[in-house]
Amino acid sequence: MGFKLVCSFSRVSHSIGQCFSIKIIQAVRMHSVCVAVKGRTESVLCLSSSTVDPCFAERSPSCGATRHVLHIPADLMALWRMMMLPKYQLLALLAFAVAMVFLENQIQKLEESRGKLERAIARHEVRAVDDRHVQEGVREVMADEEDELVVIYNRVPKTASTSFTNIAYDLCSKNRYHVLHINTTKNNPVMSLQDQVRFVKNVTSWKEMKPAFYHGHISFLDFTKFGVTKKPIYINVIRDPIERLVSYYYFLRFGDDYRPGLRRRKQGDKKTFDECVAAGGSDCAPEKLWLQIPFFCGHYSECWNIGSHWALEQAKYNLVNEYMLVGVTEELEDFVMMLEAALPRFFKGATELYRTGKKSHLRKTSEKKPPTKESIARLQQSAIWKMENEFYEFALEQFQFARAHAVREKDGELYLLAQNFFYEKIYPKTT
Structure with missing residues (x-):
């Protein structure tokens, strides 16, 4: 089987150059070596590897016509086969x-x-x-x-401050912090300017004592006035003004069960609080109520002007802005529980200790007698009581608000609420 190319030319020469001048008209598959065409002359391209002269003419005996045959060398044959591969x-x-x-x-x-x-x-x-x-x-x-934490408890006298401080002493070794008592001369709650500077420097720079819990009968001291950027945490407890005054009155005369052998300033005075009020005595005068406001107001002269409305407002401002938490004596357990939740570094285990410890409410004023309604009513007529009571009610409202969002009561027991916030939509995303 080969391929036939029907060619058109007038004559065929033995010259290779003239063979290549043949014009190809049509290429078809052929099964015969001889095809009759016009003029009984056919032109056939024979695929052959013959080494004879590549271009010559021969006559076909079977067809009786002249056949022009072109033989292609082997190298060109391979190229031709590659070009003519099946589809x-x-x-x-x-x-x-x-x-x-x-x-x-x-x-x-x-x-x-x-x-x-x-x-x-x-x-x-x-x-x-x-x-x-x-x-x-x-x-x-x-x-x-x-x-590095420092807590300052500038305790107001006769507000259960000793009972609370004893909890801090009992926990300091276990929780690894130091407790330091600030003992001022004659229990003066106002420091001199130079003592203020010394105290601020000690509290902020005494690294060997950190973390530290300071307590003492001193009025609020603003650390920012001295160029301090890291301020201590203030906490405190206050009490119903008349209840605090009655307790203080009997304490000066009979002491308490904490140090029963210690001689008190008014020891020997057997007069009751009601008798003092009726007689208009100085130890039960309305002016003696003026204590909790100046303790929160601070080291300003106006704070100690009895009946100052500026002092009242400054005390409120400091309570809200400078104190982490202010409790009330009447709800001391709640105060302890909230501190344990907020400052476990200091107060972990405080609630259980308060409930079961031997020193719970240790300091009780001796021979204390509750005042009569008449004595209470007389004190409540004074402007000083009204201001001190306003401050107490303000503090109580703040404390109860904080407690409502931190503590729940169930079957007579108090429980801290679990964490009720979480984080979401945190970007950029991590892979």
């Missing part, structure tokens, strides 16, 4: 080429993906290490900050 082979070659290009492209993409994955894993590992370092750093910073 399915061409399609196969094309498909193979496309598949190779596709596979090469996929391999390249896989290599790129692997590189991205390796880089992502490396970033994740680095980030994980960084996160661990950050978390460790945060824990260290938080621990360092807790070790």
